[in-house]
Amino acid sequence: MKRVLIFILALALICTNALAAGISQNGTSVTVTDVPEGGKLIIAGYDEAGRLSASRIYAPENGTINAENSISGAAKTKMFLWDMNMLAPIEMTEQQPSAGSKMLVAYFSWTNNTDGIANHIADITGADKFEIVPVEPYGEENNNYYDENTRAYKEQYDNSARPEISGTVANMEQYDVVFLGFPIWYGKAPKLIYTFLESYDFEGKTVVPFCTSGSSGISTRELVPLAPGANWLDGRRFSGGASRDTVEEWVNSLDIEIEEEPEVTDNKMTLTIGGAAFTATLEDNATAAEFKKLLPMTLDMSELNGNEKYYYLDGNLPSAASNPGTIHEGDIMLYGSSCVVVFYKTFNTSYSYTKIGHIDDPAGLAAAVGSGNVSVEFK
Ligand SMILES: Cc1cc2nc3c(=O)[nH]c(=O)nc-3n(C[C@H](O)[C@H](O)[C@H](O)COP(=O)(O)O)c2cc1C
Structure with missing residues (x-):
C-alpha cells in the first residue's frame, strides 16, 4: 500500500x-x-x-x-x-480551474450537520453530490467522545486507519473543483476522508475543504499530502445550522468560476467535454426524440479519422439514413442504428447517416475533443 x-x-x-x-x-x-x-x-x-x-x-x-x-x-x-x-x-506548471468548472460536493456526515452545508453548496453552485458513506456505519457509541474504546476514537488515533467507503464517484475525471466536507473528529477530519483522498487522482483539481464542528476550527494540514498535485483553497468551518446565505457568501468569495447552466429548451441539449459546454439543437425526427430520452448520459467516445468521435449505444434508435453530401463540424449523427457520431470537422462524405442534431456554435469543439478518445456528457 x-x-x-x-x-x-x-x-x-x-x-x-x-x-x-x-x-x-x-x-x-x-x-x-x-x-x-x-x-x-x-x-x-x-x-x-x-x-x-x-x-x-x-x-x-x-x-x-x-x-x-x-x-x-x-x-x-x-x-x-x-x-x-x-x-x-522535469517541468511543472501550475493548474488553475478553468472558467465554467465542473464541480462535485463530496462529504461525510454522521449526524447530518455537514449534510446540510453540502446541500446548500450543491444548490448554490449546481455541483453534483457524492455522500461518502462508510461500508461499516459508525455506531451511537461515538457520541461518547471521551471513551477511548469507541471506533471513532481508535481510528482517529491510528495513523494507518483507512475505513472502507461504500461506492465510488462516477467519472471523477470530469470534475475540476471538489468541495470536500466533513465533521471535525478529535480536532481533525475523520479517517474516512483520508480513504477518500487516497482513492482518486486529484492532480490539477481544486479542492475546497469545509467542515462543521462543535467549536474546533478546520484542519487540513494532514489532508493536503494525500491529494498531491491538487490546488487546495483555504478551508472554512461552519456551525451545524449555518444558513444558505452564510454558505452563499462564502461560495461567492472563492476564487472559482461557477458554471453557468446553458438554457435548455425542448429541442436543445448540452454537450459537456472537459470544461467546455456546447449547446446543440436536436432535429425534429424520431431518432432525436428517442436519443433525448436517453439523456443525461456520458459516453466514452472513440476517435476516428481525425474528424469524428463515435460510440455504439447498447440498444438501437429509429433511423432513416441518407447521404448528407457534406458533414459539417458540430453535426451529431446516427450511423446505422446504434452508433452516435459527433463530427468535429467539415468534409464531404459518401456514407449515410440519420441526423440527430447540430452544435449551435462549434467554435472550440475540435480543441475540446482533442485527438484521442474523449468523454462527452450529453444532457
Ligand atoms: C467522535 C466525535 C468527535 C468529535 N470531535 C470534535 C472536536 O474535536 N471538536 C469539535 O468542535 N467538535 C467535535 N465533534 C462534534 C462534531 O464535529 C459536530 O457535531 C459536527 O457538526 C458533526 O457533523 P455531522 O453531523 O456532519 O456528522 C465530534 C463529534 C464526534 C461524533
Missing part, C-alpha cells in the same frame, strides 16, 4: 504540460525528444473513476523516447516526464 502511495504521489506531482517542450503524438505513438539525463516517460492508465489502474515506464535511447500512449483496459491515460535520479518532475 505504501509503495503504491509513493508512486501515486510521484505521478501526481507533475502534470501533462510537463511534456510541452519535446513531445509529438501520432495516433497512440508518442515521441519525446531532448530528454534530459535521468528522464523517463511514465504512461499511467486510469479507470472510469479516475483511479490509477496500470502504468508503464519508458527510458530514452540517445535522448529520445518512443512510446505507446495506450494502456489496455484504461478509460484514460496521462503522460509524465520524470527525473528518476532526482525523483522530481
Whole structure:
C-alpha cells in the first residue's frame, strides 16, 4: 500500500504540460525528444473513476523516447516526464480551474450537520453530490467522545486507519473543483476522508475543504499530502445550522468560476467535454426524440479519422439514413442504428447517416475533443 502511495504521489506531482517542450503524438505513438539525463516517460492508465489502474515506464535511447500512449483496459491515460535520479518532475506548471468548472460536493456526515452545508453548496453552485458513506456505519457509541474504546476514537488515533467507503464517484475525471466536507473528529477530519483522498487522482483539481464542528476550527494540514498535485483553497468551518446565505457568501468569495447552466429548451441539449459546454439543437425526427430520452448520459467516445468521435449505444434508435453530401463540424449523427457520431470537422462524405442534431456554435469543439478518445456528457 505504501509503495503504491509513493508512486501515486510521484505521478501526481507533475502534470501533462510537463511534456510541452519535446513531445509529438501520432495516433497512440508518442515521441519525446531532448530528454534530459535521468528522464523517463511514465504512461499511467486510469479507470472510469479516475483511479490509477496500470502504468508503464519508458527510458530514452540517445535522448529520445518512443512510446505507446495506450494502456489496455484504461478509460484514460496521462503522460509524465520524470527525473528518476532526482525523483522530481522535469517541468511543472501550475493548474488553475478553468472558467465554467465542473464541480462535485463530496462529504461525510454522521449526524447530518455537514449534510446540510453540502446541500446548500450543491444548490448554490449546481455541483453534483457524492455522500461518502462508510461500508461499516459508525455506531451511537461515538457520541461518547471521551471513551477511548469507541471506533471513532481508535481510528482517529491510528495513523494507518483507512475505513472502507461504500461506492465510488462516477467519472471523477470530469470534475475540476471538489468541495470536500466533513465533521471535525478529535480536532481533525475523520479517517474516512483520508480513504477518500487516497482513492482518486486529484492532480490539477481544486479542492475546497469545509467542515462543521462543535467549536474546533478546520484542519487540513494532514489532508493536503494525500491529494498531491491538487490546488487546495483555504478551508472554512461552519456551525451545524449555518444558513444558505452564510454558505452563499462564502461560495461567492472563492476564487472559482461557477458554471453557468446553458438554457435548455425542448429541442436543445448540452454537450459537456472537459470544461467546455456546447449547446446543440436536436432535429425534429424520431431518432432525436428517442436519443433525448436517453439523456443525461456520458459516453466514452472513440476517435476516428481525425474528424469524428463515435460510440455504439447498447440498444438501437429509429433511423432513416441518407447521404448528407457534406458533414459539417458540430453535426451529431446516427450511423446505422446504434452508433452516435459527433463530427468535429467539415468534409464531404459518401456514407449515410440519420441526423440527430447540430452544435449551435462549434467554435472550440475540435480543441475540446482533442485527438484521442474523449468523454462527452450529453444532457
Ligand atoms: C467522535 C466525535 C468527535 C468529535 N470531535 C470534535 C472536536 O474535536 N471538536 C469539535 O468542535 N467538535 C467535535 N465533534 C462534534 C462534531 O464535529 C459536530 O457535531 C459536527 O457538526 C458533526 O457533523 P455531522 O453531523 O456532519 O456528522 C465530534 C463529534 C464526534 C461524533
